[in-house]
Amino acid sequence: MAGNLEFIKSASATSVSSLSVTDCFSADYDVYFVTVKGLDSTNDGDVEMRFIDSGGSVITASEYDCAFLQLKSNTSFVEVSRTNIDGIENIGVSNADDYGAGNGTYIFNPNDISSYTFVTSQSAGWRQADSSMRGHKVIAVHKSAEQITGLNIFQESGLNLTLTISVYGVK
Amino acid sequence: MPLGAARFGLLGGVADLGKLELIETKTADGTATILDFTSIQESTYNVHFMTINNLQTDVSNGSSTATRLSNDGGSSFISSSTYQRAYLIGVTNGTFVESSSTGINYLDLTGPSTNSSTGRSANSYMYFYNLGDSSKYSFTTSQSFGYETSGNGWGHFGSAVYPTAETHNAIRLVNLSSRNIFATVSLYGIAES
Numbered sequence: 001m002a003g004n005l006e007f008i009k010s011a012s013a014t015s016v017s018s019l020s021v022t023d024c025f026s027a028d029y030d031v032y033f034v035t036v037k038g039l040d041s042t043n044d045g046d047v048e049m050r051f052i053d054s055g056g057s058v059i060t061a062s063e064y065d066c067a068f069l070q071l072k073s074n075t076s077f078v079e080v081s082r083t084n085i086d087g088i089e090n091i092g093v094s095n096a097d098d099y100g101a102g103n104g105t106y107i108f109n110p111n112d113i114s115s116y117t118f119v120t121s122q123s124a125g126w127r128q129a130d131s132s133m134r135g136h137k138v139i140a141v142h143k144s145a146e147q148i149t150g151l152n153i154f155q156e157s158g159l160n161l162t163l164t165i166s167v168y169g170v171k
Numbered sequence: 172m173p174l175g176a177a178r179f180g181l182l183g184g185v186a187d188l189g190k191l192e193l194i195e196t197k198t199a200d201g202t203a204t205i206l207d208f209t210s211i212q213e214s215t216y217n218v219h220f221m222t223i224n225n226l227q228t229d230v231s232n233g234s235s236t237a238t239r240l241s242n243d244g245g246s247s248f249i250s251s252s253t254y255q256r257a258y259l260i261g262v263t264n265g266t267f268v269e270s271s272s273t274g275i276n277y278l279d280l281t282g283p284s285t286n287s288s289t290g291r292s293a294n295s296y297m298y299f300y301n302l303g304d305s306s307k308y309s310f311t312t313s314q315s316f317g318y319e320t321s322g323n324g325w326g327h328f329g330s331a332v333y334p335t336a337e338t339h340n341a342i343r344l345v346n347l348s349s350r351n352i353f354a355t356v357s358l359y360g361i362a363e364s
Contacts, residue, residue: 004190004191005190005191005361006190007190007362007363007364010363010364035217035218035361037217037218037300037301069259071257071258071259071269071271071329071330072257072271073255073256073257073271073272073273073331073332074255074271074273075271076269077257077259077269077271098306098307099306099307099308099334099336100300100301100304100306100307100308100310101300101310102218102298102299102300102301102310102311102312102330103300104218104298104312122298122312122314122328122330123312123330124300124310124311124312124330124331124332125310126308126310126332126334131273131334132255132273133255133256133257133273133310133330133331133332133334134330135257135258135312135329135330135331136330137259137328164363166361166363168190168361
């Protein structure tokens with residue numbers, strides 16, 4: 001099935017502080033596509049992602065770098081770059097209106113123990129505070145050559161999220 | 172793992188083939204200013220993926236082509252200035268431009284202004300989110316590249332929203348200057364199980 005998208009696994013949860021998809025990366029694929037829908041919360045906020053190591057632990061060490069452009073429908077854009085942080089920032093935004101969001105993220109080489117894990121992500125979301133659209137284009141890396149087996153998504157302020165994560169392999 | 176879930180579901184585990192599912196491919200042959208998709212299966216797919224290939228118009232003057240949504244199956248398309256979008260434009264002669272609006276009459280551009288010059292076309296892809304979910308806004312993310320009328324490569328990437336929670340069940344490509352268009356456009360659904 002060259003040139004296809006193959007469903008691997010999904011997870012959904014209501015009002016949780018974080019949600020993991022475990023054991024979704026394997027030797028079957030080098031590239032993965034992840035969609036996140038929902039992202040409803042009790043307030044506006046940025047949504048972040050971390051990876052899960054081969055022991056099943058969420059990696060919270062400061063070994064991520066990322067850079068993103070924040071595209072705002074109501075004002076100037078913002079460029080942000082960060083090194084040695086404990087998660088990948090702004091893969092999306094949550095909102096208090098329960099109007100949802102859209103996210104598509106590609107993950108490269110997570111299963112390769114000799115490679116860093118790379119990420120590109122794009123999203124669109126809604127901000128209740130100023131009734132505006134907020135988009136993000138993100139590049140990121142997990143700077144440790146190790147096997148990554150899953151991912152974890154959470155809201156930066158610790159607010160609970162309602163969301164669904166779907167993981168696909170790219171063939 | 173901090174869950175505290177009122178509901179938690181973990182599905183799947185075995186790879187299932189073919190989840191980028193072609194809904195329809197349509198060709199604009201230069202005889203109309205619009206191209207409509209009216210059977211988008213919005214109740215089946217939360218995420219839609221659209222590719223737009225070799226978009227041109229039938230005249231030498233350049234013009235832009237954009238997308239609009241329908242909430243009545245394609246009987247009409249929303250053209251009020253109520254969409255919001257933000258995108259970054261990059262031009263091969265060195266200029267980058269931010270473009271944003273909280274009140275435009277289309278969802279997103281399909282690429283640069285194009286005309287009938289041989290080889291100069293717009294090419295792009297878009298993801299549509301939540302079209303069939305009546306409780307959510309409909310969002311897009313997109314990226315394009317093409318050769319614009321003035322003679323430069325022109326790309327854009329961005330995000331957009333129609334900020335009304337309702338079901339959208341048809342998508343229109345429309346030339347904003349009422350020029351006839353040529354293009355090959357494919358719409359896919361991304362299956363979730």
